[in-house]
Amino acid sequence: MTNLPLSVPVAPNRLSLSKFARRSPSAAIGAALVVLILLVALFAPWIAPYDPIAQDIANRLMPPSAAHWFGTDSFGRDLLSRLIYGTRPTLMLLAIVILLTTPVGIAIGIVAGFYGGMVERILMRITDIAMAFPKLVLALAFVAVLGAGLVNGALALALTAWPAYARQTRSETVSLRKSDYLAAAEMMGITGPRLLFGHVLPLVLPGAIVRMALDLGGIILIAAGLGFLGLGVRPPTPEWGAMVADGTQVIFDQWWVAATPGAAILLTSFAFNLLSDGLRDLMDPRNG
Template sequence: MRKPSSDKKISGQSAFREFLRERKPMLDDVRHTVYLWKKTPLALVGTVIICLFLLVALFAPLLAPYSPIATDLSRKLEAPSAAHPFGLDQFGRDVLSRVIMGTRIEVSIIVIISVISIVIGLIVGIVAGYFGGIIDEILMRITDIFLAFPRLVLAMAFAAALRPTLTNAIIAISLVEWTVYARLARAEAMKIRSQPYIEAIRAVGASNIKIMVFHVLPMSISPIIVQLTMRMGTIILTAASLGFLGLGAQPPLPEWGAIVSDGRSYLMNNWWITAFPGMAIAVTVLGFNLLGDGIRDILDPRIRR
């Protein structure tokens, strides 16, 4: 009576071993990636910083001790204390709560700008690199026009032309960030289109759109991911700069650049209003840069060997 149960147990163990055998290459690749990650301490530091940044953004309402927009003019400009570790600003708002809630705004800025700029950049770059000729010339000359101006200056021009809001600041930054991804995608598409397997796929009747979506696009993702990670710090700096100049998030939104702008008139005597959001910007940008360096090293085939 126990034999069927025993047979089932053996069969289950065999299936599990077969499952592990099939997944062994993937598991080995994960172990190798972890090994390479451990070899780059700065990348680990960047990973920790960004993980903390994301956790703070996720649990911001629970971590913020006070409302970020609640004012108390009777206690304005109070220095850091046990009750208010980052002090109070000129309106009596808790700076710590504003910095914590500001992480959510920064995450939303990064995500939206990254998605918009990558989509535009991939479309422009892959189309230009795959077709070449006059299409490539037109698209790349448009890209060169955007690259001819400093990104911050061009973002300021777009933001000034639009109404100063956080949404318009995101649109303005997205319109200047796509050029980097377009150049990378074009270079990858130019290499891939001349590969023999692409010619074979085209010979069996695959359309250009199918080739670009299912063959060129996946091969172009790797350098885009590395560049995206390294550009996230720049996105935060640009958004903070627009907020500092009054062209981005408007009061009372607790965006880091706007908070720094609020405290610039009180910098000499009430340094905490500007110092703590400024430190948050600096540490987060450093974390993204270190993380980007680590991802670049791990994805580099010369290092993976």
């Protein structure tokens, strides 16, 4: 048999930046904002005009001016610098939560969905139990027991965040289990971890990534909530939630003290939501 020519032209499979922006402008804006926030966190010491914890009591509660673009807080600290440094604990907490939850949730979901039966029942009941805990309340209890701090807050959030991934991944895996390509893989003698993580994982990963991006906005809000209640990072380290809490005492006279970190929380949460919305469209395999 001679080599038949391939009649189908190959579509370029690489996702170029301009194509990405055209297909989903909102995702592009979200991605740009997220990148911006990451850069700000990374280069905070070089960008921030002032030391974020240096107090200047003579200039406390100053309105926005050329010297202090967003004004100063009740200790005379520059709000812009504190905002810039505040990206760090927020993103750090996000990273810890994501790194702890997604791999665990996805692994449990795949194993439960693929093997079914008793394995599935036990794993999913554990998932249900973990899911039954109220997120913020458990986080409060955790922090109360282990002490305030970024890592403790993140641990508490991680404990309640993974079940969503396990459930979603399980249901996707169940629908894949009967597919011909997994049957074909089984006939080739491909079993165990190789089948689960080489064949099932690539198909459930896009869904989990979209879910993760959607969760990020919510985690930022909860992180800020912990900070607001004084259970996040310890003062004087700048943290957005704690900054909002500081600002509430003077909200009628010096509204910008609470409004600027509030806007930062809003903007970051919004950026991740835009990004996740676009990712959902792009990561659909049918769009490949």
